[in-house]
Amino acid sequence: MKPTRSTLKIGELATGQDLELPIFQFTPAVMRGPSVYIQANVHGAEVQGNAVIYQLMQQLENCELLGSVTLVPLANPLGINQKSGEFTLGRFDPITGVNWNREYLNHHIDVAAWYRQHAELDDNALVAAYRAMLLDSCQQRLQHEWGVTTGHRQAVTLQHLGHQADIVLDLHTGPKACKHLYCPEYDSEAARLFSIAHTLFMPNEFGGAMDESIFYPWWQLCQYLAAQGRELALPVSAFTLELGSQEHIDLADARLDADGIMAYLSHRGVVADPILPAKMARYGCYLRDYKKYHSPMGGMVEYTAKLGEPLAAGSPLATILRVDQYGCGSTLTPLCLSQACVPILHFASASVYQGTELYKVMTHVFEL
Amino acid sequence: MKPTRSTLKIGELATGQDLELPIFQFTPAVMRGPSVYIQANVHGAEVQGNAVIYQLMQQLENCELLGSVTLVPLANPLGINQKSGEFTLGRFDPITGVNWNREYLNHHIDVAAWYRQHAELDDNALVAAYRAMLLDSCQQRLQHEWGVTTGHRQAVTLQHLGHQADIVLDLHTGPKACKHLYCPEYDSEAARLFSIAHTLFMPNEFGGAMDESIFYPWWQLCQYLAAQGRELALPVSAFTLELGSQEHIDLADARLDADGIMAYLSHRGVVADPILPAKMARYGCYLRDYKKYHSPMGGMVEYTAKLGEPLAAGSPLATILRVDQYGCGSTLTPLCLSQACVPILHFASASVYQGTELYKVMTHVFEL
């Protein structure tokens, strides 16, 4: 089956040109499984997700589809086309500095009040009504009488697409990173279903990112219902997949990541074909134990710790070279942590200010 | 009296060079009045505060000083020296995008717990102990075992200077703006004491900016004490002064702003010389009524509304030119609001994306 292709306007440039998203949709003749929404490249330099979507579409064309799959590559045209020297300055809005992945709408729902008006609905109707409310809330936001920012318009437009699905995957990468998964704590079983070795278990809260914007309103609803003695399985799953390093396209590796996603979709009944996740040791930690290490000094950096591999307490993470201090100070300074960790990503540049975020490391790591 | 000059390290560049602040201090032989801290140019393009500090120092040299005055111009050397084309890209950290004026420390004080341990102190001792706790909290923050970001180091170092004073003034400018004052609601009387026509009354809360980081812990303390039946006058004042437009130095206008600040310092007993604020009509609104208007479309902008002057509902704020639409669409689009306002500032560039923050306007304006 071939996908249909459409476009969606998400903004306008200063020249008047529209900013548009390409949207690909696979729709089964009969819907027997959950619907899926997958986007990539919300951060402009994190391009590998586009290659994964390419590989996914090739596989989806050749499988038995039970649910629908909507794919949005190149989801941030302004960020993707924003060059600064030889790199893509696509992490934040160039005017405001706001991270493109912190612009999603916090619905601020008064769940108790909403439920008072919908308590009589059965589960299916309740879910449908809640979803409609979320979609309507996004659309009203976009009509705000004082306007909305460029980044908020883009984010809420994407979120409006995401709210229509049961499964939402947001494809990112780190700067220089090994693959890792952001998984909400309530859905921790899912961490075994992807083909990604390292997982961060994040609180069931809203912090501004796409995945949280999707699952958090449903988490609130289910929590409230549980307190009222009504059980509702959380009907939505949302994850952020970090697929290695930015500014890098690798079609063969993208095929592996597509396989991993297909395994999850198979488990969830989106495709009928039985596909198993890769066998691998899997590790995780809680987000509160995912630590940012900031450079204690300015200088040139040799990154020595291997990403994705355990590092003993006291072993060097990196070495700072301060050649200006040669003969009169510390020319080489090894940087060590006092506790064991697994380095997951490091800064993209080899020169840093004092305070630059050098590494992000998992601590208190456990095997899944 | 001449000021003493010292420097303070606030960071290190990639080349190893120190980032340093110049600090000027006027100290009376006998302290009989409050201590003052004034900083300027935390946003790199907002340079006029340096000229105001220059004019202030000239006046302080020739007056009878009762309290001490500490002045830190050029407070953000990294931001000030960050050029991008012909402009100063100094509003946010070039690596992270974080606004340099949202990096201050939220102390997250458990006031009840703290007070239980200090309830027996008299007012003076209580204030001294609380201040010591704030200073210590800043210093501990700077020693954090995982390091702190470049911007947080700079901000908390400035905050540590600010916590030592009774009066804190943070000198900023808008992009293209008329002069205006940020004044906390609890201190609203102060709005008449400066020589600034427009005032925004902000909630007594912490939002990340310097002024809030200074007054909010004291507001918390005084509120708690009041609830316990103990009256303590809030011993600290903090304001942000927006002194016109960025990328502009005007020494004569800086003299007027210095006069206005001297009037406030005179009223507060920092200088013995009686200096009155300029006579002018003064207007204000609450921060919740200070609205950001985002461009509903991309295009070229003619800014027509005069800053600082009332604009009737339905009158044009600006006109969008879309010459690409000539003959086939709306070439000129006037932008109007449905309510009366006073435009305070507008965007610095004459071309905008859809969603660019075009104007900030006061609504529900009242005379002071």
Added chain:
Amino acid sequence: MKPTRSTLKIGELATGQDLELPIFQFTPAVMRGPSVYIQANVHGAEVQGNAVIYQLMQQLENCELLGSVTLVPLANPLGINQKSGEFTLGRFDPITGVNWNREYLNHHIDVAAWYRQHAELDDNALVAAYRAMLLDSCQQRLQHEWGVTTGHRQAVTLQHLGHQADIVLDLHTGPKACKHLYCPEYDSEAARLFSIAHTLFMPNEFGGAMDESIFYPWWQLCQYLAAQGRELALPVSAFTLELGSQEHIDLADARLDADGIMAYLSHRGVVADPILPAKMARYGCYLRDYKKYHSPMGGMVEYTAKLGEPLAAGSPLATILRVDQYGCGSTLTPLCLSQACVPILHFASASVYQGTELYKVMTHVFEL
């Protein structure tokens, strides 16, 4: 008469989106006058030319047209949409740093060899053949087997449009500037025909800019023919108009500039309506006497010299504020020149490095 509107692709973004130019064309039923090409906004922040094209189109609709007029506003979509903070980083390619207005093709014509093959043609046929050769040369350049740079593709595409016309106007602005005209020396009479008070007479050479790329091949041809004893009036005119300051749209002022251009077009017989240039004193200097003054020191700048007005030798151009030197060095440094000049433009930012180009001034100014 209404213009026709078309678009022309000049590049592709990383997202795959086309970069396109809007093209407006006024074509008389019978061509009785010269053809005109006018472009604007090749530097991204220099937006006022778009407003001038808007006003021109309104006037062209209501006049008797003898020649054709082609107008390309928004001629550099990549540069116009390139924001960096609150300003448009549109002066150079963000990847390479190359000035968008130095990317035009130098034809490097061997005029002698070309003429040997075309000497038998009469003047009209000679001009047509030479023009065809220039157009073909541009098109071949765009087909280069190793590809061409983004900026060169854009520039040569514009140049290909320009070579088709008899009169080419490139609408720019300075950073902060008074209006001025770049006029080739051979065409110096034209400086009286626009409504612009200051003119720079540039050598009849190729330096990389649009105007030079248009007139220089013809200057070469006519020079060569003259050396062979054949007189040919130079059949092409090309000018750069600097219409004030960047990042500024003023529709009323654009009307004045459109009037000035209409006066030139009237004089040249493009429109039948008699329109006279504004009466004004006009001044000029040779490009070799147009001097760049670089800041002798770093610091904050108060720009004091008025643009477009004579400044006596020794009078201050600007003042550098170095508040960090207060009490221990030169806090205020006036910057003066040892010769009389007319300041034409100054840097856009109020803070500079040592060596920043602070002012461009005319020296050895003469009245036209």
Added chain:
Amino acid sequence: MKPTRSTLKIGELATGQDLELPIFQFTPAVMRGPSVYIQANVHGAEVQGNAVIYQLMQQLENCELLGSVTLVPLANPLGINQKSGEFTLGRFDPITGVNWNREYLNHHIDVAAWYRQHAELDDNALVAAYRAMLLDSCQQRLQHEWGVTTGHRQAVTLQHLGHQADIVLDLHTGPKACKHLYCPEYDSEAARLFSIAHTLFMPNEFGGAMDESIFYPWWQLCQYLAAQGRELALPVSAFTLELGSQEHIDLADARLDADGIMAYLSHRGVVADPILPAKMARYGCYLRDYKKYHSPMGGMVEYTAKLGEPLAAGSPLATILRVDQYGCGSTLTPLCLSQACVPILHFASASVYQGTELYKVMTHVFEL
């Protein structure tokens, strides 16, 4: 022997802070060999040269020195500290866009006139007088009455250091690159003396870069003398070493590069210790055969050709992914050249505009 350390001011920032270079000097008790000048990191992101200077200094401390060696790491403090997102925007002046390595002084010497006044000197005195003239010319340039640009001041200050030496090495890197050497044609034998496999033989001309600014005046002199029948061996050598990729510090690899440089210095008699260059196959081409390949389209890029390895005509250099074209166009486009080449470097980002310089490749490669 330990080096002495000094600093040299090359500019001033907007905050007033000096821009300074660290200078390390090894000076033998008796000068019996040539003097050497080595600089690194003139492009801000090309940091590896600093590590090479570190390794060189360690070796120089432990060898028998016959000539002097001056080392300037971190030679462009403004560029090195210029971050834009997670990368160093250090290739060009952020204000003007001018490449930091194209700012050196072209002396424009009238050699005939100069020689008429110095013809009576013997070779040693002639060389000394010519060198003195070059040094004086740099210093006069820095005193220019209209000032000089920020980049020109830095470059000419470095050039003034370079002119004092007999051997000048400028340490750079490519974006993503294999190691290669820029060697002037007159000095082609030197290409065997370094430990670098690929060499570009450049014309004996001035193109704006450091190496050319050093050797070209001497090439002019020697050519002129030869035409007068006087033989003078060119007394100066200058090379640019491209040490791999930017934004990368590798201390072990830097040791290899330091070894290679020591081999050259040994051959030239700067150090008494006999050190041989690494044995390796060496290849070269002329600069006119070093081709830039520009992307024929916008899109995402998978770089597939291995750097430093021969690529047959018609083999794919890279693949462009255009996922937006999935199902409706060419999703994958292999990019091939019609001739054999050795790819030397490619663009740093994985997404490109049409026209982005994708690869630089050697053609017509020969073995040395």
